[in-house]
Amino acid sequence: MDIIVKRNKGSALVYIVWGYIIWSLVPVIIAVIYSFNDGRSRTVWQGFSLRWWFTDPYASVFHNPETRNAIINSLILAFITLLVVTPLGITLAIGSQRIRGRGSHIVQGLTSAPLITPEIVVGAALLITFTRLFTAVPLGFVAQLLGNVTFSLASVVVIVRARLVSIGPSFEEAARDLGATRWQALRHVLLPMLWPSVMASLVVVFATVIDDFVITSFLSSGINSETVPLRIYSSVKGGATPALNALATLLVLASFTVLIIGLFGLSTWRKRHGEHGGLRAALADVTQIEN
């Protein structure tokens, strides 16, 4: 009796779950499909074409100078943020891990606060800082870079620190006992072991920065520093062609490519180093959820 009741409940919930999945994914899939529309409409289907992707010499995503400019800006911003934020985040994570006692709580609270602060607050605060206080920093690329570094630093620190906690101090201590200097133990023992968390944070930061709208928008200086999300935002308001859908699709493709490469890299690394977990653990790394 009991089992039957349970199954019934489960099966009612199944519809909600699949309903949710369909609701959450189908609109996006439709938007992707309409990027292949032959007509100018984003809502009425007029046959298949690659017009908005490649063939149209002016309006297609890869030919239009404005969308190309946005794509290049987005990629540059994402890569340079990665270059700055990864070493900085690792250093901060190791450093904050070394702080013991009462200070450690404060440091942990401070580093994770940006994770839950709404972007508009960070964006507005940085805008005022760069226009009133540090006027040497011009709005545009440099300000956007600093803004994204500020915002994504926290996630690197959190991911790397979680890994540090799970490694524990024993490996480093063993290396020191065997005669390694502090620096050698760090360089040859600890850092290689941090690799999965570094990979996970690369993926997370890339996706955050390339998708970021609020901070990048607050700190932009017009067309020169327009990124893909800003371009999408400003074109949705006007009557845009399906090239807009194609541009948004590119953005989604970019994050998924990086995600899949990251997941693949993580699970092969784990396998090679004899750590259990596979895909599931890799997913947990990237979504920052303890599984």
Next chain:
Amino acid sequence: MLFAVPFYAVACVAFGTIDPIFRDAVPQWNPLAWDFTQAQQVFASLATGPLQGVAVRTIIYVLCAMILCFIIGFPIAYFLVRHAGKRKLLLLVLIIVPFWVNYLMRMLAWVNLLSNDGLFTRFMRIFGINYNWLDGSPITVILGLVYGYIPFLILPLYATLERLDWRLIDAARDLGANSRQAFRLVTIPMSKAGLVAAGILIALPMFGDYYTNDLLSRSPSTEMIGNQIDFFLNASTQPQTGAVLVIALSLFLLLLMSFYLRSTRQQSRQTTR
């Protein structure tokens, strides 16, 4: 440091003076000389004046969206933990996917569907419902918020429920509680801290949201506090008002955040016990 300095700058602009000729905000770098008259005006306007409507509307929208998120999200998280069985990984992946789809793309998808000749609007016309979705409709904005933020609720909910000791619920059932009683008296109290934390986690960004509104409505009749901040800082000559609003919003969110930190601490204490 990266975080504290910008907030200081916001305060300096908010509590500074206004240049009499250019009407531009002059930041006051000395905290002792801060002038609170402008801030008082804005706060008064939020409490009783012209901005009151925006403040109340923001709270109502976020509350509605949050309730809907829980109604949809909780059963899903519950199912994933309790009944998913072999399909768990697949379902989990499918539920994580929207997480990685750009927010603007997801809003764009709905703008397309809801526009005048969009698929959804045409579909609804079959049932005789002829509604102008994208023209300042609060329903669209609230549903847009739900659509946008629900993935961020489901995952923490899942994590919370996953950590529960389900043997205790089975024990309650063995001791004679029916499933509803067990749910109400055991599951909910045990996961309360996690539920509160998850709720606050999505309430925070929703309170600061302005782009959902901008994309799905564009009408002053649905404006939220985020739209006002965006307007005053980016499109008006009164950045000072914007700065005061940022402070007002931050103070309000700080309150929520302290609740969040308290309930996560409670949660970790419960699980370690």
